[in-house]
Amino acid sequence: MGEEHVVPRPRGWAPAACAVGLGLIALVLVSLLDPNFIKGACELAALSLSLGALLHSLCLLTEELLFHSQQRYGGSFKRILHACFSKANVVGVFVVFIVLLLGGFTYTPQQGTFVVLTSTFYTLFKTLGLLGPAPVEISEVCETRKMNVAHGLAWSFYLGYLKLVLPELEEQVRKHFSETREMLSSVRLHILLPLSAAATARLEEVDHNVCYHKNLPELQLDRAGIRKRVYKHSIYKITDQNKEDYYCVVEYATPLLTLYQMSQDGFAGFSAWDRRQQVLLFYTTLSHILENSLECRNRYRLILLEDEQAAALPHYLSQELIKTLQQQEHEIPMVLAQELPCPVAEKGPLRAPVYVQHNGLQEEPPSSLPSLMISGPRPLRSIPVENTDYTHD
Structure with a gap:
């Protein structure tokens, strides 16, 4: 959008x-x-x-x-x-x-x-x-003067939830990988923000191509007098038109439920138009907060959902999620260059270099990407030498 x-x-x-x-x-x-x-x-x-x-x-x-x-x-x-x-x-x-x-x-x-x-x-x-x-x-x-309802909700969502869970999200994904060996299409938290503020409990009700898969390992934190308070994230499977599956962590921004319920309560004096404006202001405020947060940077994606397109297209949600995931495939994080070790010459048998992705999981380099192998200097003509590890034909 x-x-x-x-x-x-x-x-x-x-x-x-x-x-x-x-x-x-x-x-x-x-x-x-x-x-x-x-x-x-x-x-x-x-x-x-x-x-x-x-x-x-x-x-x-x-x-x-x-x-x-x-x-x-x-x-x-x-x-x-x-x-x-x-x-x-x-x-x-x-x-x-x-x-x-x-x-x-x-x-x-x-x-x-x-x-x-x-x-x-x-x-x-x-x-x-x-x-x-x-x-x-x-x-x-x-x-x-930061006096809108959306400003308070955005700061509450950040300080009371995102600032706590986003820095631990990669560790939760790593635990999930070590237990199930399942790779996610993205390690970021995808936060949905529909302009209508209508956040359903089950994403399958909105789009049948988005199905619940399982939960990530629980995160337990001591918070406001509550010992071992539990925070959860759900993994969803998104299927595209070619029957290809994507797996990522998706959830609605829960403060939008407050805006929606205020618009449904006549005592609040909150119209549908006011609700839409507050959702946009919530998105703007939350984007500004997260962009300036070192703890949350590069660990989230905010996805605005247009209500008219969602009503016209049955698979609008899955298309927006897949578009976001495909965009992330072409991104190069700033920390990636520091985390990728450079292959160096080693004595003994030659070994293929092992790379560490930005999600912290070790993975062999893709076969489509050539790797540069550096060996020590040798004379132009060399006599074959017997090697116990390799046999030259």
């Missing part, structure tokens, strides 16, 4: 650029109509809006001081001021008053009445929500 067409990018500077452009256009039009009026009009507008913002903050301060001083702020007046007055608001009011003091207050009664009414109506409209933030602004604040 083309993730660039689904995963939203962070919001940028377009609203600020549009606002600056509109302000410049307004200034040019007013200056063309009456060049002498432009300075006074700008001063009146700036003073009115600054006073309105200040009055609105004072209204907020009244509410917090009278009813929430102890419960929310522990009686700290400084905390209340920080909560009610933003730095931008205070700086803006200060700058406007400095400019006016330098220029002098020479307003007529009509202009003074305009400033008072404008600032008062601004406060009234702001308090009643007529000038309140748009849903886009609320969403941007929640994303930039």
Whole structure:
């Protein structure tokens, strides 16, 4: 799936650029109509809006001081001021008053009445929500300040699960290989993230080409007062159209169940569209966390699943998994060069070099890849010498 067409990018500077452009256009039009009026009009507008913002903050301060001083702020007046007055608001009011003091207050009664009414109506409209933030602004604040449900779920999933099990996953695969001699197509954990957040208990119900095979050996850790808490991973067999089988560790991201159940509960006030946006934000946050985690790097794969394609294609899940596994076959991990020993010349009988894959399992080199054998220097003509290990014909 083309993730660039689904995963939203962070919001940028377009609203600020549009606002600056509109302000410049307004200034040019007013200056063309009456060049002498432009300075006074700008001063009146700036003073009115600054006073309105200040009055609105004072209204907020009244509410917090009278009813929430102890419960929310522990009686700290400084905390209340920080909560009610933003730095931008205070700086803006200060700058406007400095400019006016330098220029002098020479307003007529009509202009003074305009400033008072404008600032008062601004406060009234702001308090009643007529000038309140748009849903886009609320969403941007929640994303930039990490206040969304998805942010908490992603961090909980990482700290409470992935950071514990991913570093031990290769060891669990190695134990499985030593017990059963079964090779997996990939040693990474494949985490499914359907945009609908509907995570079924059995993958066979979604795609018959994905069948449960067996569980990896259990991982036991002491966690939060629980002795030998058990963590499990399931191996699934994925069959393609050519009846070729792939084996890998697959599971859903369990926090998606929380998002799905919230959307099903009317008390949570979580719509299907909100759920989809939270799933995308969960994916973005989790990707960023795992990419910067040394314990989890190169030990996972996040797979986004589009609901419309899943409904249209009966084997959509198996195709996405196989595509991911085939991509991994062409990858060269950064640690592979350090783990592969270089074949060197040895005394005695010649031996084929043994390579160690990135999953830690010893394996003979594939026959399709030629290996370079280095031997010691010899003269151009040599007399055959009897060797007990090899017999020359």
